[in-house]
Amino acid sequence: MCGIVGFIGDKEKKQILIDGLRELEYRGYDSAGIAVMDCCNISVFKAVGKIVNLEHKMKDVEFNGFGVGIGHTRWATHGKPTELNAHPHLGEFSYVVHNGIIENYQELKTFLISKGRVFLSQTDTEVIVHLFEYNLSLVEDCFNAFEKTINELKGAFAILLMTKKESDKIFFAKQGSPLIVGKSNLNEIYFSSSDAPLIGHVDDVIYLEDGEYGFAKLSEISIFKNFIKIDVAPKKLPNNKQFAQKSGFRFFMEKEIYEQSQVIADTMIGRVKDSLVHFEELENIDISKFNSIKICACGTSYHSALVGSYLFERVSKIQTSVEIASEFRYKEPLLHENTLFIVISQSGETADTLEALKMAKHANMITVAICNVDNSSMVRVADFSILTRAGIEKGVASTKAFTTQVMVLWMMALHFAQIKKVVNSEFIEKEILAMRESSNIIKVKEFYHEKVKRLSKRYLHGHGFFFIGRDVFYPLALEGALKLKEISYLHAEGYPAGEMKHGPIALADSELFTVALMPKNILHDKIKSNVEELSARDATILSISPIEFNLSDDFIKTTDTEHFMLEFFEMSMILQLFAMEISIRLGNDVDMPRNLAKSVTVE
Numbered sequence: 057m058c059g060i061v062g063f064i065g066d067k068e069k070k071q072i073l074i075d076g077l078r079e080l081e082y083r084g085y086d087s088a089g090i091a092v093m094d095c096c097n098i099s100v101f102k103a104v105g106k107i108v109n110l111e112h113k114m115k116d117v118e119f120n121g122f123g124v125g126i127g128h129t130r131w132a133t134h135g136k137p138t139e140l141n142a143h144p145h146l147g148e149f150s151y152v153v154h155n156g157i158i159e160n161y162q163e164l165k166t167f168l169i170s171k172g173r174v175f176l177s178q179t180d181t182e183v184i185v186h187l188f189e190y191n192l193s194l195v196e197d198c199f200n201a202f203e204k205t206i207n208e209l210k211g212a213f214a215i216l217l218m219t220k221k222e223s224d225k226i227f228f229a230k231q232g233s234p235l236i237v238g239k240s241n242l243n244e245i246y247f248s249s250s251d252a253p254l255i256g257h258v259d260d261v262i263y264l265e266d267g268e269y270g271f272a273k274l275s276e277i278s279i280f281k282n283f284i285k286i287d288v289a290p291k292k293l294p295n296n297k298q299f300a301q302k303s304g305f306r307f308f309m310e311k312e313i314y315e316q317s318q319v320i321a322d323t324m325i326g327r328v329k330d331s332l333v334h335f336e337e338l339e340n341i342d343i344s345k346f347n348s349i350k351i352c353a354c355g356t357s358y359h360s361a362l363v364g365s366y367l368f369e370r371v372s373k374i375q376t377s378v379e380i381a382s383e384f385r386y387k388e389p390l391l392h393e394n395t396l397f398i399v400i401s402q403s404g405e406t407a408d409t410l411e412a413l414k415m416a417k418h419a420n421m422i423t424v425a426i427c428n429v430d431n432s433s434m435v436r437v438a439d440f441s442i443l444t445r446a447g448i449e450k451g452v453a454s455t456k457a458f459t460t461q462v463m464v465l466w467m468m469a470l471h472f473a474q475i476k477k478v479v480n481s482e483f484i485e486k487e488i489l490a491m492r493e494s495s496n497i498i499k500v501k502e503f504y505h506e507k508v509k510r511l512s513k514r515y516l517h518g519h520g521f522f523f524i525g526r527d528v529f530y531p532l533a534l535e536g537a538l539k540l541k542e543i544s545y546l547h548a549e550g551y552p553a554g555e556m557k558h559g560p561i562a563l564a565d566s567e568l569f570t571v572a573l574m575p576k577n578i579l580h581d582k583i584k585s586n587v588e589e590l591s592a593r594d595a596t597i598l599s600i601s602p603i604e605f606n607l608s609d610d611f612i613k614t615t616d617t618e619h620f621m622l623e624f625f626e627m628s629m630i631l632q633l634f635a636m637e638i639s640i641r642l643g644n645d646v647d648m649p650r651n652l653a654k655s656v657t658v659e
């Protein structure tokens with residue numbers, strides 16, 4: 057998804073902007089661009105593909121001395137990923153970068169063309185800069201023209217605009233897309249659409265809220281809302297940049313799979329006590345008020361939501377439903393105040409999930425965000441939030457964010473069960489024991505990784521994969537299939553094992569690969585007979601289980617534990633390695649798979 061950086065100051069600007077864009081690469085993009093202005097000259101560079109292409113184009117230039125610069129990574133929405141469509145976009149004397157979507161761009165464009173403006177790109181963004189320059193011809197003051205422009209835009213945006221008419225400033229606005237601004241000790245100004253590019257440059261930042269806009273110049277940040285200047289207190293910027301490096305692993309995804317043991321432990325700190333689970337974050341929720349829970353999410357977070365629904369019903373005895381956020385938004389859902397509304401999101405910026413959250417708030421529901429990014433939009437909108445503490449996740453294919461989400465849901469289920477007194481102390485003790493073991497079980501053991509590496513070479517062809525499981529292993533099957541398709545581009549489907557005979561089994565033959573999740577502690581015999589049915593049709597079976605299964609073609613023997621959630625975490629790690637090793641053998645870009653973005657901030 058698109059990323060924004062900006063800088064005002066004396067330092068060499070090319071490197072600052074390029075480095076900033078690099079920190080945003082993990083979000084996914086297909087072109088990048090930079091514009092730098094000193095006094096009244098503007099230089100602009102754009103390139104399709106990776107940032108290294110942009111860097112190559114800029115290899116002979118440097119921008120020392122005072123100036124302002126803006127940069128952008130673009131993930132194509134309106135118009136193809138071409139240089140012409142890459143940001144920054146030019147008017148006659150101004151440049152703009154933008155994240156989000158201008159919904160009324162078509163009517164604005166028609167109007168501006170009628171006023172003689174010439175458009176070069178197919179993007180919605182270009183209207184912003186033309187509208188600004190048109191408004192400037194009416195009001196003759198840059199800030200007023202910018203303010204007027206912002207008020208005429210509909211949709212979601214984070215905008216940085218610079219103009220030769222006031223060459224020491226950057227004008228900015230935020231509505232629905234994240235934007236952060238900070239001032240360094242030397243009074244330079246840094247902008248970014250997320251924390252990472254700012255780390256090391258500034259200590260305190262302002263996370264702009266929807267409806268805020270303004271301008272910045274050396275040593276000054278002026279913020280406005282509804283035509284009135286406002287004071288906004290800066291917040292401390294996190295400084296853990298070590299998460300942003302690969303630490304010797306081949307890919308961020310690999311590093312993140314290995315990190316799971318640590319982050320699962322971090323997720324439990326202060327929450328799993330000796331004899332109970334406690335969430336300070338939820339202290340003010342009266343759970344007895346709710347007779348049901350609804351969870352909304354997308355993609356991998358939707359899969360963890362499904363796991364949560366099994367746990368809330370089984371452990372907390374609370375009826376739970378789960379919806380894909382993009383479906384939920386338009387189905388005219390019936391929302392009741394006695395339903396607790398939960399959203400789950402790694403990024404906290406996913407447009408559909410954010411909108412679902414806003415709908416629930418609007419219906420006066422109590423809302424909780426389970427999220428990995430503090431200060432993200434969802435964390436700020438929800439009544440309560442629980443951070444998953446997975447650290448920055450750079451691989452587009454989510455791994456540690458998923459397992460920490462599941463950990464949080466498991467802890468929440470027990471937390472609610474304790475409060476509702478629907479479980480006895482013996483049960484709680486067993487659960488806590490298992491929770492404490494999770495961090496160990498998910499640790500990548502060398503022999504698993506080796507085994508998966510060797511196995512992977514047999515799964516590079518065929519006409520598709522079925523991942524099958526039952527109970528919480530059904531959402532895990534969905535997740536295993538999603539991981540594989542995201543980074544290997546092979547067709548894979550997740551299915552509840554009991555459903556295979558209702559149709560999909562028709563596909564079974566030796567070229568159909570079935571990955572069967574066969575835990576010991578839940579419905580082992582049931583899934584065994586489902587897999588036997590597939591084996592009888594000659595499907596190629598890879599079974600993952602602590603119990604030997606003699607009909608499998610390949611077998612990964614997992615640890616013999618006494619809790620299904622421990623089996624769940626171990627199998628999660630194995631499926632992630634499986635997808636990654638296949639992707640590596642196919643020569644794909646594991647961390648930045650084609651067509652995907654880390655944070656989907658458009659509908």
Ligand code: AGP
Nearest residue numbers: 355356357401402403406453454
């Ligand atoms: C996960 O591997 C995906 N890339 C994707 O499905 C992701 O989980 C989805 O877009 C939701 O993102 P979120 O958790 O940041 O809301």
